[in-house]
Amino acid sequence: MAKAVRLADIGKKLNVSTVTVSKALSGQKGVSEELRAKIIQLADEMGYQKSESRKNTNEGKSFTLGIIVADRYVSENQSFYWKLYQEIARQAVSRTCFAMLEVISSEVEKRRELPKVLLEKKADGLIIMGEFERGYAEFLAEDAGVPLISLDTTGRGKSSDCVVSNNLMGGYEMTNYLFSMGHSRIGFVGKRLITTSIDDRYFGYLKSLMEHGVPWREDWVIDDRDSDGVMDNEKEFILPEDMPTAFFCNSDLAASMMYQKLVREGYDVTGDISIVGFDNYLADQFAGIGLTTYEIDTKEMAKRVVHIILHKLLNARYSTGTFVIPGRFIERESVRRIGPPVPFV
Structure with a gap:
């Protein structure tokens, strides 16, 4: 079966962008008539076909x-x-x-x-x-x-x-909340440089630490997934020897897995360690404890x-x-x- 001709294929032959090709074939402004004619002719020669869904859009x-x-x-x-x-x-x-x-x-x-x-x-x-x-x-x-x-x-x-x-301000607000509850030893759960969302929530966490005059500690930043994005609370979620009193987890799923890890290690949530999450999408909270979180407006x-x-x-x-x-x-x-x-x- 012949490979379908794409706008990018046409653009590459004429050394123009896919946007220019799209404009030319859809009759939009911004393309000279000479170039439009070349694009239309080449599209016909290459056997380009519009999708059926696009053919009906003007109606x-x-x-x-x-x-x-x-x-x-x-x-x-x-x-x-x-x-x-x-x-x-x-x-x-x-x-x-x-x-x-x-x-x-x-x-x-x-x-x-x-x-x-x-x-x-x-x-x-x-x-x-x-x-x-x-x-x-x-x-x-x-x-x-x-x-x-x-x-x-x-x-x-x-x-x-x-x-x-608003991931940065959400992370900032969640960390500020932990400070308002008397916590100053606060860890972060999330793999950095995996997603921009996690990074922005981490930056919000750092902003709150700085504004409260609390130094950042590397051993309190806990990876929740490997470099391929796979979450595993056996291989990841490595707890530090000197534990904080609270963790801001980058997602509700990370919070749930962190909860499981803490319980296995003998900690009482919330007696020993407090947890907050991010997303507010998990239908079931853990062990009857409702998770404090930051709801994304999906x-x-x-x-x-x-x-x-x-x-x-x-x-x-x-x-x-x-x-x-x-x-x-x-x-x-x-x-x-x-x-x-x-x-x-």
């Missing part, structure tokens, strides 16, 4: 939205990204559009292959949900051939548009990302840059007050 303004996520983020039954996808699907339907999810394997990332929704021309636009390996993100930014936007990551490629939760994130990608499909010049959605602090029972609030310096 009913109905689009098919491709959504991709790395398989390492949806291996759990209760994945934050499953919840986020469901919200996107609801928002797409409300806009008379269709959302199509594709889970990308690590092999596809390494081989720099386009998602099937693009290879088979089933998607008009692409939502990149969560972090991908840097090289793959850059590859998509160059070769996707359709409008795209990143969700829950600022992206590591050349895509300028993204929708994220409904608003889904609403905003669908709004932006549809506008990008209708106007090639439309861009929003980074769109930050605020979250909400939720207090439950996983933190014990051990003293008066620790003041800011």
